[in-house]
Amino acid sequence: MPFRLIYRSHNRIPADQLKSELGAIFSVARSQNKKADITGALLIDGDWFVQTLEGEESAVRALYDHIEKDKRHERLSVIDAQDVEDRVFSRWSTARVSEDGQPDIPLLMNRDKGGASPAAGRPTTPEQDAVLDRMREAAKVG
Numbered sequence: 001m002p003f004r005l006i007y008r009s010h011n012r013i014p015a016d017q018l019k020s021e022l023g024a025i026f027s028v029a030r031s032q033n034k035k036a037d038i039t040g041a042l043l044i045d046g047d048w049f050v051q052t053l054e055g056e057e058s059a060v061r062a063l064y065d066h067i068e069k070d071k072r073h074e075r076l077s078v079i080d081a082q083d084v085e086d087r088v089f090s091r092w093s094t095a096r097v098s099e100d101g102q103p104d105i106p107l108l109m110n111r112d113k114g115g116a117s118p119a120a121g122r123p124t125t126p127e128q129d130a131v132l133d134r135m136r137e138a139a140k141v142g
């Protein structure tokens, strides 16, 4: 049974370095997480990061302990940590979920533009929507 951890943290990256630092974070996350069989998503919303990590519990907890030490964010708080029936981001080592950037969940991007094309079917699964809503809510609490 997979384990899912969702945490929120406060961004410490100066605005002029944000683009390059985020590029570096996604690049490392995608290759490292793939190796550890961890999937998930990272939302960037203004000053807040909200990240979902899914995988084997010990691997997820080890990765969280590692990420927690990163000086590019602070004030980490775990929002949820529990066993789950299934992964919801099984296709993404680290999906990018951003309100103003370029989300790389293609169908989600379509939805943000006013709905996926009929041929594309459902933009996201209800299970993904539930986790994504939770992540967006967490970023708003500020």
Ligand SMILES: Cc1cc2nc3c(=O)[nH]c(=O)nc-3n(C[C@H](O)[C@H](O)[C@H](O)COP(=O)(O)O)c2cc1C
Pocket (backbone or CB within 6 Å): 009, 025, 028, 029, 030, 032, 033, 042, 049, 051, 063, 066, 067, 068, 069, 070, 072, 073, 094
């Ligand atoms: C918000 C945020 C999310 C991150 N997510 C991941 C992640 O999912 N996987 C990962 O390997 N590193 C992630 N990192 C980067 C790690 O903290 C760390 O820099 C990276 O794993 C390289 O570690 P190393 O220099 O010890 O090899 C994240 C960093 C931040 C600030």
